[in-house]
Amino acid sequence: VIRHYKPELVARKCGIRLDDLEKAARWWGESNRVLSLWSMGMNQSSEGTAKVRTLINLHLMTGNIGKPGAGPFSLTGQPNAMGGREAGGLAHILPGYRVVKNPQ
Numbered sequence: 001v002i003r004h005y006k007p008e009l010v011a012r013k014c015g016i017r018l019d020d021l022e023k024a025a026r027w028w029g030e031s032n033r034v035l036s037l038w039s040m041g042m043n044q045s046s047e048g049t050a051k052v053r054t055l056i057n058l059h060l061m062t063g064n065i066g067k068p069g070a071g072p073f074s075l076t077g078q079p080n081a082m083g084g085r086e087a088g089g090l091a092h093i094l095p096g097y098r099v100v101k102n103p104q
Contacts, residue, residue: 029062033070043074 007025011018028034036059042051056065056072064070088095 028058031064033067034059034062034064035070035073037073037075039075 007021008018011021014021036055038052038055042048045051052072052074059065059070059072065072084090085093085097086095088098092100094100
């Protein structure tokens with residue numbers, strides 16, 4: 001897929017200058033840690049799943065996931081919805097997204 005999306009095409013489709021796209025790519029690629037935050041606007045758009053998957057893949061490809069100060073972080077809109085999931089506040093999961101029915 002990436003072969004079909006040369007930087008010039010991506011910049012044009014995004015409505016940004018090519019040098020800005022290249023600068024953002026350099027910042028991301030040269031950083032020791034990248035923390036990305038997004039909210040419902042990205043999650044709930046018509047292409048939300050693809051956008052989030054792409055962002056997570058960028059983190060994975062550059063080693064910016066699973067280490068302190070780096071990773072993708074979705075900010076949910078419902079009061080403490082994320083906290084409830086993270087801390088095991090839902091009936092079907094334990095802290096750390098462990099499934100209640102899983103004996104391990």
